Structures are given as structure tokens and as C-alpha cells.
Amino acid sequence: MSAVRPGILLVLDGWGHAEPGEGNALAAADTPCLDRLRATPAAVLAEASGSAVGLLPGTVGNSEIGHIVIGAGRPVPYDSVLVEERIDTGGLRSHEILGAALTGLAATGGSLHLIGLASDGMIHSHVRHLRELLRIAALFAVPAVRIHAITDGRDVADGTAAHHLATVGGYTAEAGVGSIATVIGRGYALDKSGDLALTERAARAIEDGTGHRIGKPEEALATGGSGDEWVEPCVVTGADGQPLGPVRDGDVVLFTNFRSDRVQQLADRLHSGLAGRGVTFLSLAQYDTEAPIPALVHRADAGGGLADRLAECGVRSVRIAEAEKFEHVTYYLNGRKAGPAPLEEHVRIAAAGRPDHRAAPEMNIGRVTEAIGAAARRDDVPLVVANLANIDVVGHTGEYAATVRAAEHTDRAVAALCRIASETGRWMVLVGDHGNAEKMLAGAGGASRPYGGHTTNPVPAVLVPAPGREAAPPTGTATLADIAPSVLSLLGLGPAPAMTGRALW
Numbered sequence: 001m002s003a004v005r006p007g008i009l010l011v012l013d014g015w016g017h018a019e020p021g022e023g024n025a026l027a028a029a030d031t032p033c034l035d036r037l038r039a040t041p042a043a044v045l046a047e048a049s050g051s052a053v054g055l056l057p058g059t060v061g062n063s064e065i066g067h068i069v070i071g072a073g074r075p076v077p078y079d080s081v082l083v084e085e086r087i088d089t090g091g092l093r094s095h096e097i098l099g100a101a102l103t104g105l106a107a108t109g110g111s112l113h114l115i116g117l118a119s120d121g122m123i124h125s126h127v128r129h130l131r132e133l134l135r136i137a138a139l140f141a142v143p144a145v146r147i148h149a150i151t152d153g154r155d156v157a158d159g160t161a162a163h164h165l166a167t168v169g170g171y172t173a174e175a176g177v178g179s180i181a182t183v184i185g186r187g188y189a190l191d192k193s194g195d196l197a198l199t200e201r202a203a204r205a206i207e208d209g210t211g212h213r214i215g216k217p218e219e220a221l222a223t224g225g226s227g228d229e230w231v232e233p234c235v236v237t238g239a240d241g242q243p244l245g246p247v248r249d250g251d252v253v254l255f256t257n258f259r260s261d262r263v264q265q266l267a268d269r270l271h272s273g274l275a276g277r278g279v280t281f282l283s284l285a286q287y288d289t290e291a292p293i294p295a296l297v298h299r300a301d302a303g304g305g306l307a308d309r310l311a312e313c314g315v316r317s318v319r320i321a322e323a324e325k326f327e328h329v330t331y332y333l334n335g336r337k338a339g340p341a342p343l344e345e346h347v348r349i350a351a352a353g354r355p356d357h358r359a360a361p362e363m364n365i366g367r368v369t370e371a372i373g374a375a376a377r378r379d380d381v382p383l384v385v386a387n388l389a390n391i392d393v394v395g396h397t398g399e400y401a402a403t404v405r406a407a408e409h410t411d412r413a414v415a416a417l418c419r420i421a422s423e424t425g426r427w428m429v430l431v432g433d434h435g436n437a438e439k440m441l442a443g444a445g446g447a448s449r450p451y452g453g454h455t456t457n458p459v460p461a462v463l464v465p466a467p468g469r470e471a472a473p474p475t476g477t478a479t480l481a482d483i484a485p486s487v488l489s490l491l492g493l494g495p496a497p498a499m500t501g502r503a504l505w
């Protein structure tokens, strides 16, 4: 182990690059340390969106694919791309499992329930996948399709839910089948913090029609006083005054999100709640649910990356992040392998209660920094991998002033970590996983609205060399796939065979 040169890999979540301008919270923030690092010759911009990381061209990056690619050292075809491929080749129409479920409904007169985020954000879902499923339902003459539309306002500009509901309505008219049966804000339906009371309200609306009753889907939006994310669980009633869409014996429930993390709590809750009703469950893509829900599209292998190489070389690593990003520096960075690998230690910093990120944009950055310092001071830990979540998590509130403060807290933490790296003789690599806070305004319907979503911008990648060493400026275009080979090279190790990225420094 003595030959290994110790370091720190620090992901600044949501740290994207854009020229200073209106809505660029990162450029507006007072960040002397980050500005200094970005002006060093070893700083580079890395592609973190679109095909460079395994997404469709022009698609915004996200935390899952960002961390997967940082760990894998190669672009990994993301679930959204695999779903699109399946649709484009007609493979969903001829899908055996889906076909069997829909044929069964045509025979029994049951309903197909499509549950998913109704937007074109392409982070968790895309409404065009719903469109294809409606067309398929029509081909199979499914008697009734009930859409449980989850409103967004987080991956897309807030205030656009009416537009997306209208799009879904257009798709049902085009397919000649389907009606929106519930409208529920993603704050309820897609909680991933373990707040089961939120999930319960979403689940009850879907399974039993319990919730705020409305005559038309768009009436739900008036309940979203805090934005599209927090539209109350609303149940559309039919001409008879009864809810359109409770789940009945023999129905099929199909989750249309391609990303698992935020839908799995609801999927598990519905699976257990409907256990006695003989309901068939399916998901468009593969989920990490406790319940065994068959997927129509399976995920790509993301293994053979940094974690496997570290294990092979006997290099210990400590992974540190706030709860919001803990899976990212463990599960996703390790190629979606659950549980710590041998020689791997995990530190999860959790907030007490439900944090208000607008009021406290510092989150728990002090505790995260302390934990990184403690790991960095250990001689038996060659690599510390950590995530500073603030820029992304606070950026998602869409609140500009709070996001500026999040960037300033991050800057002070990075300054402290630079001192720790220097004291402990470590190099440090800083990299964003996708853009976010450099763009806090987005056009929608001709107006500029607060935007808390991700971007297609490149991200900064910087090497702070170990004391006494220098870093040559990287050449060529960098991508997130270059980070794992760079980290291995800085440690004094070669890349894994599956890696296609290159060492930048």
C-alpha cells in the first residue's frame, strides 16, 4: 500500500458552468476559493450530460447517471435511453409480459393504471413514454386506462403542470383511450425520505379514490399553493360522482417512471396495500423496490469501475455524504451494487427532522466536512470520496438567494478541505455531477420562471495537487468518464479494462 498516493474525490453536486448572467447563482455567489481553483491550469470543463454520459443527446444530466459514470469510467446507457430504444424498435409493442397483461385485461374488462411523473423533464420520466403505452393499450383493446398523473415543478419549471396535463389529455384523445383519474404532486407521490405519511396520501388516492375530489384534472392545480410539487392528492370523479380510478381486483398497475429512486417508496406501498386484490404490477424500467415488480426494460451493467478496481488493488475508501446524496457516493458510484464492498466504509450524515433548505442552505455541510477531515487524517485510508450536496439540493428549491448562500457555504467548506488535503499530504479532485445552480431561470410559455432543475452545461473538474507536486493542464475534451481513470492514476494505479475514459492529470 505504501506506493499508493492518497487523495480525496469531492463531488460538488449540481456544480455546473455557465457564463455569468441573470439566474446564474454560482457566478453571483462570493466564492473566492472555488474561483481560485477554477483559475488554476489544472482546471477543465467536463461534459456531464447527453451522450457523453450515456443519455440521449441534449438531455440534462442527473445525479444517478453522473455518479454512475464518475465511478464506471465510461458512459453507461441510462434507463431512459434503454426505454427509448425499446420504443423506437417497436419492442414495447411486442413485449411478452406487457402483451400478456393487456390481453388479460381485454378478456376480463379490467383497467390498466398508468402511474408516473407527468412531465417532459427526462430525469424520472417523459410523457412521450406514456403516449406509447396509451397507443399500445389501444392496440390491445384495453377497456379502460386510468392515468395517475404526478405533477412535477422540480425537473421542469414550476407552474407548467397545466401544460403537461393538457399534453397527456391530448395523448388520450389521440389514442382513443385513457383518462386522468388522479392528480398528485410529486412531493406526496415521490417522497424518498421515508415520510410514509406523504406516500400514504398518494397511495390512498390511487387505490381507493380517497382524496380531494375534482371534476376535471386541471382543477387539482389550485390546491398547489406551494407549487406543482405540492398539488394535493386529488381524485377525479365521473358523471356518477364516483372516483374514476380506484384499483379493482384483476387490474394491471404499470409504473411509467424509468428512474427508481423516487417512485419505489410508493410502488412498495401500493404493492403491499393491494396484495389481496390480485393486481398485476409492472414497471417500465427496473426498480430497486422490496417488492418483486417485473420490469419491461432491464438496466445496463455499470460494474467494472472504480470500486471494483479499488477492491482488486486492496485500496480502502471511505464514502461520505448527506442522506440526500448518500446512495450516490455508494450505490451509484459502485455501479449500482448494494452494500459496502470489502475495504469500504460508509458515513451517512442525516439531518434531524424535515429540513427547510431555503431557510438553512448550509444543510449539514459542517458535519460532512468534519467527517471528510477525520477520514483524511487516517493513514489506512488512501481514498476519501465525498459529496457536498448543497448546490444541487438547495438549487432544487428554485430559490435564487438561498442557492447563492448554498454556494457560499460550499466555498468555505472547500477552502477548509484544501487545508486538510494539504496538511495530510493528499491530492484532491473536485468535480460537478451535472449542472443545476448556474441556471435558476427557464423560459416556459414565453415567460422566465424560477427553475430548480438540472442543465446540459458542462461541469468544472479541478485537481488540487498534493503538496510539492504540480498538475499539467489537461488537453482535449473532458467528460465525467475521465474521473475514475484520473483518480486511479493519481493513486498510482492503472485503469480498469472496461474504462474508456482517460486520466486527465
Ligand SMILES: O=C(O)[C@H](O)COP(=O)(O)O
Pocket: 061, 062, 063, 064, 123, 124, 154, 155, 262, 392, 396
Ligand atoms: O429527484 C430529484 O430530486 C430530481 O428530480 C433530480 O435530482 P437528482 O438527479 O440530483 O437526484
Ligand SMILES: [Mn+2]
Pocket: 013, 014, 062, 063, 064, 066, 392, 433, 434
Ligand atoms: Mn446531482
Ligand SMILES: [Mn+2]
Pocket: 014, 063, 392, 393, 396, 436, 454
Ligand atoms: Mn438534482
